[in-house]
Amino acid sequence: MKFRSPGQHKTFGSMDKHVRELADALGEELSLEEALEGTSGPFAAPLSLQGRTLSNRFAMHPMEGWDGTTDGRPSELTLRRWRAFGRSGAAMIWGGEAFAVTPEGRANPRQLALVNEENTKEDLALLIGAIREGRVESGLAPKDAFIGLQMTHSGRHARPHGTPQPIIAAHATWLDEHTKVSADHPLIGDDELQALTRSYVHLAQLAQQAGFDFVDVKACHGYLIHELLGARSRPGPYGGNYAGRTRFLLETITAIQDACPGLGVGVRLCAGDVFPHRVDPDGGPGVPLDATPHLPLNHGWGMDLQHPSQTNSAEPEQLTRDLVDRGVCLINVTLGSPYSCPHLQRPARNPPIDGYPPPEDPLLSVLRQVLMTRRIKAACPGAIVVGTGYTYLQEWFPHLAQAELRRGAVDLVGLGRMVLSYPEMPLDLLANRDIQQSRICRTFSDCTNGPRQGLVSGCFPLDSHYRQSEDGKRLRLLKGERTADHPRKP
Ligand SMILES: Cc1cc2nc3c(=O)[nH]c(=O)nc-3n(C[C@H](O)[C@H](O)[C@H](O)COP(=O)(O)O)c2cc1C
Numbered sequence: 001m002k003f004r005s006p007g008q009h010k011t012f013g014s015m016d017k018h019v020r021e022l023a024d025a026l027g028e029e030l031s032l033e034e035a036l037e038g039t040s041g042p043f044a045a046p047l048s049l050q051g052r053t054l055s056n057r058f059a060m061h062p063m064e065g066w067d068g069t070t071d072g073r074p075s076e077l078t079l080r081r082w083r084a085f086g087r088s089g090a091a092m093i094w095g096g097e098a099f100a101v102t103p104e105g106r107a108n109p110r111q112l113a114l115v116n117e118e119n120t121k122e123d124l125a126l127l128i129g130a131i132r133e134g135r136v137e138s139g140l141a142p143k144d145a146f147i148g149l150q151m152t153h154s155g156r157h158a159r160p161h162g163t164p165q166p167i168i169a170a171h172a173t174w175l176d177e178h179t180k181v182s183a184d185h186p187l188i189g190d191d192e193l194q195a196l197t198r199s200y201v202h203l204a205q206l207a208q209q210a211g212f213d214f215v216d217v218k219a220c221h222g223y224l225i226h227e228l229l230g231a232r233s234r235p236g237p238y239g240g241n242y243a244g245r246t247r248f249l250l251e252t253i254t255a256i257q258d259a260c261p262g263l264g265v266g267v268r269l270c271a272g273d274v275f276p277h278r279v280d281p282d283g284g285p286g287v288p289l290d291a292t293p294h295l296p297l298n299h300g301w302g303m304d305l306q307h308p309s310q311t312n313s314a315e316p317e318q319l320t321r322d323l324v325d326r327g328v329c330l331i332n333v334t335l336g337s338p339y340s341c342p343h344l345q346r347p348a349r350n351p352p353i354d355g356y357p358p359p360e361d362p363l364l365s366v367l368r369q370v371l372m373t374r375r376i377k378a379a380c381p382g383a384i385v386v387g388t389g390y391t392y393l394q395e396w397f398p399h400l401a402q403a404e405l406r407r408g409a410v411d412l413v414g415l416g417r418m419v420l421s422y423p424e425m426p427l428d429l430l431a432n433r434d435i436q437q438s439r440i441c442r443t444f445s446d447c448t449n450g451p452r453q454g455l456v457s458g459c460f461p462l463d464s465h466y467r468q469s470e471d472g473k474r475l476r477l478l479k480g481e482r483t484a485d486h487p488r489k490p
């Protein structure tokens with residue numbers, strides 16, 4: 001199935017029509033704004049937060065580069081990326097990238113991690129310094145960005161030495177099968193979870209000392225806390241009903257708040273999920289696993305347990321309200337998981353080489369993210385909500401983002417891949433400058449392909465540093481071989 005990519009729409013009217021038609025199919029109203037109002041419009045509207053005033057409505061999403069050292073420290077490539085985040089001029093840097101709270105919680109051997117307190121202290125100062133340097137390169141005040149650190153534990157997807165070493169919170173036949181975890185794999189113990197809370201607190205303290213404004217307790221993308229949120233079959237205090245499944249997240253947040261007064265806390269939250277998809281051996285669109293033998297599901301978060309091809313945001317909405325009641329007002333809305341439904345989590349024109357062609361128009365997946373963000377904001381107006389999924393819209397992203405900001409459906413527009421190819425796009429928009437078409441991310445997925453092939457991540461097609469690098473050459477070779485081995489259907 002071929003879908004018309006946003007970049008192929010040559011007129012505003014044609015793109016707007018595409019968006020309206022898909023929104024209509026979802027029973028919602030969505031449309032673009034034609035005129036962009038950089039200097040004086042919604043992007044430039046100040047936002048008050050924790051006694052600070054953010055000067056614009058752009059947030060940089062966390063973007064890992066698989067390029068740290070094997071003892072969890074940033075490399076020059078890591079710092080180069082953080083400088084680019086700073087150069088963007090975005091008022092909020094949400095997380096930088098996933099930083100593991102323990103060495104065994106890493107998703108890959110080159111993920112940043114708290115291995116040694118002294119090193120981490122030094123590294124966090126370097127990372128925040130890189131953002132400030134980037135801002136100076138763009139002629140901005142170094143300290144004006146609101147900067148967070150994303151704290152993670154990879155749980156079921158832990159690969160601290162390159163091979164799977166899953167740390168799981170609950171069993172579910174479908175999930176175990178999909179992630180190749182045996183049915184007798186031990187669950188992380190309640191006491192181990194409590195020790196983990198202390199690791200989150202430790203990293204949060206170091207972040208605060210280094211000058212971070214907030215920490216993100218990551219609860220999405222299939223990692224440990226996301227899994228705990230869905231752990232209906234887990235016995236004991238950290239599973240079962242809603243109170244049990246959210247206990248670890250809430251206890252950890254309270255412990256951070258107690259230990260780090262003045263430090264903001266945010267949550268990158270999975271607000272909706274669907275049943276895993278698999279590759280069709282004939283090269284067709286991704287196929288959802290057959291849920292029938294597992295119904296109703298005994299595991300899941302943000303998913304309709306009777307009809308798991310559909311999201312159900314009732315619990316994520318409730319959790320957002322509970323978080324805000326606890327003083328956690330920063331919510332970054334995301335859907336799905338890169339491991340089980342990448343088409344929803346990271347809509348792309350070209351799927352990753354180990355992925356599948358999208359089972360629906362990727363634009364529809366973007367609209368699902370935008371509409372879910374609306375729902376979360378409407379359910380909890382006190383939350384400062386960051387929206388996700390805009391990069392696939394390419395040159396049209398500001399036209400939808402401006403409309404959503406204006407209607408108060410989102411507070412900050414989060415950008416992921418676009419920042420890898422064109423970090424200065426927010427600044428250009430804010431200054432009413434022409435958009436540099438040649439730098440727009442076309443969602444080719446090479447920043448995902450790189451790490452899937454054991455290489456670093458970066459914008460291989462559009463950033464000459466990566467294009468000319470040894471990893472860039474290897475990736476081109478690997479892609480060529482892969483396409484020859486497994487030709488896709490036209
Ligand atoms: C190479 C790459 C690395 C990513 N690393 C992280 C990460 O460390 N933490 C996280 O929460 N999301 C991560 N994401 C997801 C992005 O933050 C974002 O949610 C996703 O790319 C969709 O936003 P976009 O359409 O603007 O790219 C990553 C995505 C990519 C492509």
Ligand code: SF4
Binds near residue numbers: 440441442
């Ligand atoms: S490799 Fe570059 S163009 Fe491709 S998806 Fe990533 S950022 Fe976008």
